[in-house]
Amino acid sequence: MLKQIYLSLLLLFSTCGFAQNIQSRKADSLYAVKSYIAAGRYYLLAAGTDEFKSLKRNEYYNAACCYALSGKADSAMFLLKKAVEYGYKDGAHLKVDTDLDALHSMPEWATLVARIGNIKASTNDPLKAKLVTTDIKNFWKAYDLAHQDTANRLAIYKKYYVEPGTVGLQDYFAIKVGSVKKFVQTHDSKPKFYAAIRKNTFMVESQKPQMIASFVKLKQLYQAANFPDVYFVIGAFTSGGTSTESGLLIGLDQGVRTSDIPVTELTLWQNNNFNNLSNLPNTIAHELIHFNQNGMKRDTSLLCGVMIEGMADFIGELISGNNANPRLHVWAKGKEKQIWADFEKEMYLKRSYNWIANSKQETADKPADLGYWVGYQICKAYYDKSVDKAKAVNDMLNIKDYKAFYQESGAHMLFTNAAN
Template sequence: MKIHLLLASAGMLFFVACDQVGRDSGASDEAVLAPEAPQDVWLADFAAMQRFAELAGGAEEAEKFDDAAIYYERAFVASDKIPSPTGLVFGPQSAVSYVKAGSPDDALRLLEAAAEKGWTYAESIEAAEEFATLRDADRFKAAVAKMRANQDAFAESHRDPDTAKLIFDDVERFWAAYDLASKETSKSKKAAILRKHYLGPGTPGLIDYHRIKTGTMEQFVERLEESPGYYDGIRERTLMAMEFETDIRDGLRRFVDIYPEASVPDVTFVIGRLNSGGTAGPTGMLIGLDVWSWTEGVPLDGISEGFQQVVKNLDLNSLPFIVVHEHIHALQQYSGEPTVLYAALIEGSADFLAGLAMPEADKPHYYKWGLEREEMIWRRFQEEMDTKNIQNWSGNNGQVEDEDWYADLGYFIGARICEAYYEQAEDKSKAIRDLLFVSEPNAILKASGYAERFDD
């Protein structure tokens, strides 16, 4: 850690020294000013942030927590120059690694820095087991208080579903970049065009989505080249998404009606590489229209059989429901050990609460299959719920080849547990809050009484 601080200090001294040289040599103020940077210059900082995060992940796996902490901190610092809050997450991640490395003061310093830069997830930080040894420290309490103030300020400024931003700008920008890239044969040139013309001038939400889901533009280009017919076929449909704005706002309004504490972050619609129909990040809800826009006759070449079934089962008319589902994710603050049960409650609560707000909406495609086989699914889930064997339960569309099993059943069983928890609760508003702020998944399961349904 001392080396890292020394490097940072040396960098600062370097810039101060350069400025002084210019002044001492008689140069004018104008002469030492750097020219205005191109709009997409931040992409270099984004790439650095990604590489630092990648190195941090490798160090974590090797249990080299000193190294992981420094790499995460460097990612956090690099994020300062990115026009999106997407890199804020690396502050708390660095703090976790510093705790594991036995450096509590550095962990507190990173939590303080994250709070100052706008981190809002106070409850998840306060409940995180990794920070148990810090909870009594005044600095920890002050950092959490600052995060809570950030959270409250954000909520107060985002209460009204009618003023939340629904951002479609990146969709047209993608297709313009797509047309430019299609004139090239080189993968690297295509990737460069997408970076410059799609990501470079993109919205904060697109940047957020790119970090969380897209990965790299090279990966994106591979998907475009594997499935050109699919992308050509969905273009018109993706451009229709803004027609659902009224229904989307109605869905958000209904959720606020049943949970008045809710804030309503912005919603950004993007085109991705067919690996996520929706997620949530620091910017709000993020919707991948590429997953929702298939219609009969659009080619499915290059897409796995499992994911073909996904896009065939999804429809653009479901956008209002999926936006509310992602709205739930944007509000959630889960903490604790990431088990199969934990993951099931994260997704299941989003499904259940979205359905509570929109009871007329069609249930997701896995529900019909699940309801007909619920006890069988529960028995298998019960055996694996305390493990980390998530591949049988979520994001496994491309892996399910057995007719006796179905994809994303973690969503289904999680929603059924959440429904049981809500039904048994006398205070329904508290039950909703409980499902948004989970630190002990097994306590939710026990209180729900769901398991008792299958007792012999």
């Protein structure tokens, strides 16, 4: 069983995902037909061309699996250590991955398993989670150097921003950006915008009390909650936030709006999703809920998709005091009945692309991502009718039957008699 790097449940319904190069896709095909030696070689080729450490660690792990299955235990152990060197830390998966059974008798196995087991990506103490802003400082250093030597700006961003980047930056770029070239192209197209946001990107620390207060509130509502570090990065305006096993990853360039920032270079969707700086704690609260959705059963239905996103908005609002996507609620007012009718036509189908991460469908008359609003209403209905609020939160974060939850919430009756 190949180890694909952990993604937030959010990514099941996102247009973004860990980028795969040609060699990696070829390796997957060879693995599927049990041509393990050839697959391993292609994974190593992929590792040599991948730009981000998050991708390299995946390739090295997969190569280790292939070499182990081919009876080359020494090579497999060497590659597994390379995966750990590049940030692999899923000890639970390592122990049950039968592809690596051939390594269990090696002296290094127990040491490696123990080493990974001691790597903690999160804590159950909300006060111990860290806000990591190293990448912001590195970005502005690279930014200044790149503007002094524009002909070499791609190489400069690689050397001073991406390569020394935190594990959070590596994951974010692999999931949400795709390549350094795309990153540079985005920045080239928005010079006034990026020049103007500098001062706001250094204001994260001033909002730390509100962020930590949200973490503490979640602990009060949900004792099983885990609290990862929060990484702030400058991306390519593709995502305000996501989460991986490494922590919460915040695209700060999408969340530092103040009235003095020029927005003429932004598209309609970008402008509508350029969030206020004061809303940053709410975005982080939203992503914190995603990080704690491991107990939920996954499927590809629209209902599951809106529940995942709407729940992050709803519980995020409970713990932070404000909604991460307020514009959707403003737009939906007076249109609830029609939205719900449209949703129920597709709720059990694989139609998340019409409701979530559908930025290309954004128009001046209708926003994208209305699935967030729908899921919020379902969760709110369930919570409001529950006597035990902590149990209601626990039920949400551990849903196994979405249809039953939907029926029990009574959300389908909310707007039946609405005038619109």
